[in-house]
Amino acid sequence: LRGGLLSWDGRLTDDARLVTAIARTAAARGARIxxxxxxxxxxxxxxxxxxxxxxxxxxxxxxxxxxxxxxxxxxxxxxxxIRPSRGTHLVLRADHLGPLPAGLHVPVPGETNRFVLVLPQGDGRVYVGLTDEPVDGDIPDVPEVPETDIGFLLDVLGSVLDIPVQRDDVVGAFAGLRPLLDxxxxxxxxxxxxxxxxxxxxxxxxxxxxxxxxxxxxxxxxxxxxxxxxxxxxxxxxxxxx
Ligand SMILES: Cc1cc2nc3c(=O)[nH]c(=O)nc-3n(C[C@H](O)[C@H](O)[C@H](O)COP(=O)(O)OP(=O)(O)OC[C@H]3O[C@@H](n4cnc5c(N)ncnc54)[C@H](O)[C@@H]3O)c2cc1C
CATH class of the missing domain: 3.50.50.60 (FAD/NAD(P)-binding domain)
Structure with a gap:
């Protein structure tokens, strides 16, 4: 190991606000929304x-x-x-992870190019994600988060922590479906x-x-x-x- 790096990343765009801003701009230019x-x-x-x-x-x-x-x-x-792919994030409280001055990129064991990201938020919450799982059948408006996704993320996170985060420490989870073209x-x-x-x-x-x-x-x-x-x-x- 020659060194490490600290980066400032993982700031989420407010996607709803982005869509509203674009719709308002279009309306100002004559679009009917x-x-x-x-x-x-x-x-x-x-x-x-x-x-x-x-x-x-x-x-x-x-x-x-x-x-x-x-x-x-x-x-x-x-x-x-479309071949939908479910991406799940967990929501944890920062105090379950000890002092966390920066995010983490945790390599998924056995994979060369996949990571689980640990993203501290400004309000004491931490997002941990995400999964990449194919979803078959009808496309739901709001995808459910299965226990297998939660277990996968906790396992990968646990691989780099002295004290693993437990299932009871998960205060929430949410998922989206990536619109991948088959x-x-x-x-x-x-x-x-x-x-x-x-x-x-x-x-x-x-x-x-x-x-x-x-x-x-x-x-x-x-x-x-x-x-x-x-x-x-x-x-x-x-x-x-x-
Ligand atoms: C878990 C996850 C993680 C991601 N991470 C990133 C990332 O880190 N960086 C990044 O750049 N991108 C990321 N993406 C990708 C990004 O979110 C999508 O590529 C983007 O949202 C696609 O935009 P879109 O407008 O094509 O589709 P959408 O955002 O899905 O918008 C489609 C809209 O069409 C509406 N609609 C559907 N059917 C109808 C209908 N019949 N009539 C009227 N309206 C309809 C829906 O309600 C929706 O509002 C991620 C996606 C997921 C799911």
């Missing part, structure tokens, strides 16, 4: 929608339709196959890659009837994702770019 409205069906020239508060349904017409519905994208456009040909076979090995790059796909889907990617690459989707829309539908 509809919230709590579900797209039921998409075509290249519009969508069938339902107001989830009133149940009222209607049609929207548009020159271009872009499907940016994340892990749910495959439910709106045929041929888009690029394996044909039906799933035993050869399907682990979700941890699937690319995090985004893809822009145009369906035969002209609906554009942007899927995958990262929060940190959202501008590039948007640019690529708009470029595809301009090219496919011969829009004039302002």
């Amino acid at each position: 509809l919230t709590r409205v579900r797209a039921l069906r998409l075509t290249a020239s519009g969508a069938r929608i339902r107001d989830e508060l009133t149940g009222e349904e209607g049609e929207i017409r548009a020159r271009v339709v872009i499907n940016a519905s994340g892990v749910w994208a495959g439910g709106l456009v045929d041929g888009i196959r 690029t394996t040909p044909g039906e799933h076979s035993g050869a399907a890659p682990r979700t941890a090995d699937i690319s995090r790059r985004h893809a822009v796909l145009t369906s035969p009837d002209g609906v554009i889907t942007v899927v995958g990617g990262k929060l940190t690459t959202y501008r590039r994702m948007a640019e690529d989707a708009v470029d595809a829309a301009v090219a496919t539908h011969r829009l004039t770019a302002g």
Whole structure:
């Protein structure tokens, strides 16, 4: 060991505030924003929608339709196959970890490129995550956290602590589903890659009837994702770019 490093990382973006800021900016430039409205069906020239508060349904017409519905994208456009991957974080209290002046990157035993991160927050809580587990079947609005995810994270964390954190010390857990694009040909076979090995790059796909889907990617690459989707829309539908 030649040394170590201390870094200041793990500051989470406020994703809800980011989305609101973008929607407000779009509105200021003339976009009409509809919230709590579900797209039921998409075509290249519009969508069938339902107001989830009133149940009222209607049609929207548009020159271009872009499907940016994340892990749910495959439910709106045929041929888009998503392989959701569950990422679980634990919530601990800092006093269960002793003095923790910095975060930790804990290598997952037996893996060369995976780590469990320990991220102290400003309010005395510590996030520990995360898992990368394939999820089959219907996509839930809010994914459940199974005990196996909690056990995995506690085991990896315990591998570097003198006094392991116990199950009772876990005050909470939450999970999200990564919208990874399934690029394996044909039906799933035993050869399907682990979700941890699937690319995090985004893809822009145009369906035969002209609906554009942007899927995958990262929060940190959202501008590039948007640019690529708009470029595809301009090219496919011969829009004039302002
Ligand atoms: C556990 C986890 C950890 C991650 N870590 C990172 C990270 O460290 N750094 C990073 O950059 N990225 C990270 N990501 C990735 C990042 O969160 C996603 O890439 C990003 O949220 C994708 O954005 P999106 O707009 O494509 O989809 P989403 O954020 O999923 O947005 C899709 C939206 O479409 C809506 N929607 C779905 N269906 C319909 C419908 N029928 N009608 C109307 N609306 C609909 C949904 O309600 C949702 O609001 C992580 C993701 C997960 C799950």
